Amino acid sequence: MANNPSRTSAHKPLRNTPKGTGKSGNPAAREIQEIPKARLGDWINGARPFTLSMAVAPVAIGTGAAIFASDPGVYHWVRALLCLVIAIALQIGVNFANDYSDGIRGTDQHRVGPSRLVGSGRAPARRVFAVAMTFFGIAAVAGLALVIISGIWWLLIVGVLAIVAAWYYTGGKRPYGYQGLGELFVFIFFGLVATLGTTFVQIGAVTQPAIAGGIAVGFIAVATLMVNNLRDIEQDKIAGKRTLSVRIGGTATRVSYVVLLLLALGLAIWLAIFIPLVWVTLFSLLVMIPAIIIVLTGKTAREFVLVLKLTGVLQLIFGLTLGFGLAF
Numbered sequence: 001m002a003n004n005p006s007r008t009s010a011h012k013p014l015r016n017t018p019k020g021t022g023k024s025g026n027p028a029a030r031e032i033q034e035i036p037k038a039r040l041g042d043w044i045n046g047a048r049p050f051t052l053s054m055a056v057a058p059v060a061i062g063t064g065a066a067i068f069a070s071d072p073g074v075y076h077w078v079r080a081l082l083c084l085v086i087a088i089a090l091q092i093g094v095n096f097a098n099d100y101s102d103g104i105r106g107t108d109q110h111r112v113g114p115s116r117l118v119g120s121g122r123a124p125a126r127r128v129f130a131v132a133m134t135f136f137g138i139a140a141v142a143g144l145a146l147v148i149i150s151g152i153w154w155l156l157i158v159g160v161l162a163i164v165a166a167w168y169y170t171g172g173k174r175p176y177g178y179q180g181l182g183e184l185f186v187f188i189f190f191g192l193v194a195t196l197g198t199t200f201v202q203i204g205a206v207t208q209p210a211i212a213g214g215i216a217v218g219f220i221a222v223a224t225l226m227v228n229n230l231r232d233i234e235q236d237k238i239a240g241k242r243t244l245s246v247r248i249g250g251t252a253t254r255v256s257y258v259v260l261l262l263l264a265l266g267l268a269i270w271l272a273i274f275i276p277l278v279w280v281t282l283f284s285l286l287v288m289i290p291a292i293i294i295v296l297t298g299k300t301a302r303e304f305v306l307v308l309k310l311t312g313v314l315q316l317i318f319g320l321t322l323g324f325g326l327a328f
Contacts (some may be wrong), residue, residue: 053313054221054315056089059194060322062214076116089124096131103117186224209271219264220311220314
């Protein structure tokens with residue numbers, strides 16, 4: 001593994017404390033330069049709670065599709081819960097892994113969004129690495145339990161691939177997230193794999209509503225990543241991070257964001273033609289419309305952070321309402 005935590009001391013962010021600000025230096029300067037250690041709130045923010053909708057939404061849709069295809073009263077709630085634990089643990093794990101990998105590379109020195117634990121110097125890189133591995137471990141344990149309960153042993157391979165893909169998004173010598181391939185990872189694992197996997201472990205099959213829902217929620221997940229990279233596009237250029245937004249430019253990124261959301265909504269409308277209660281998914285327009293307006297007109301990092309949060313809320317509403325429409 002390229003990012004060995006034992007070598008992170010050479011990559012620790014500089015605190016830029018001026019010479020002579022030790023015990024015998026200027027106490028006023030020392031007070032300004034000191035960086036407080038991370039508190040509980042900083043670690044919670046480090047998990048990036050507003051991104052957890054990317055984990056909850058596909059599991060909700062996959063479970064709804066499983067209930068829709070099952071006999072009345074048949075519901076594997078334990079399997080659904082394990083899928084949710086796996087998805088959330090992977091999402092938190094990848095968030096801390098990104099914090100660690102970007103921090104030791106110095107990428108976050110140019111960051112304009114919410115500060116990171118390693119990049120800000122609030123937490124040692126070794127500790128952030130350990131937290132990331134802990135959540136990957138939780139996902140692995142929950143995945144093993146799911147395999148034992150379901151008896152579907154080849155899911156072990158899917159689980160290993162998911163963890164490896166989560167790490168090498170920004171980790172390793174050649175992180176694919178730095179080459180504009182992050183959107184592909186998000187679509188596959190937080191769209192198709194999470195949704196179809198949730199349905200499959202409950203009913204042993206993949207259905208058309210599950211496929212349509214997986215594609216739709218995958219589109220929203222990609223839109224989430226794109227608006228995040230839109231916010232950091234200039235800083236990523238400086239840091240040498242060639243995200244898809246850097247490659248195609250700001251205007252194309254904005255248009256892609258809108259198209260992805262409309263495609264997701266279109267798939268929900270198509271499902272609603274055959275499953276009437278799915279029309280409830282249109283409630284997501286209450287968040288989608290302002291998000292689209294801001295992303296098309298926004299100019300500042302603060303506006304794009306707002307769009308990122310709105311997209312998280314949108315994805316949660318979309319996933320829960322679509323799952324509800326399929327289940328009932």
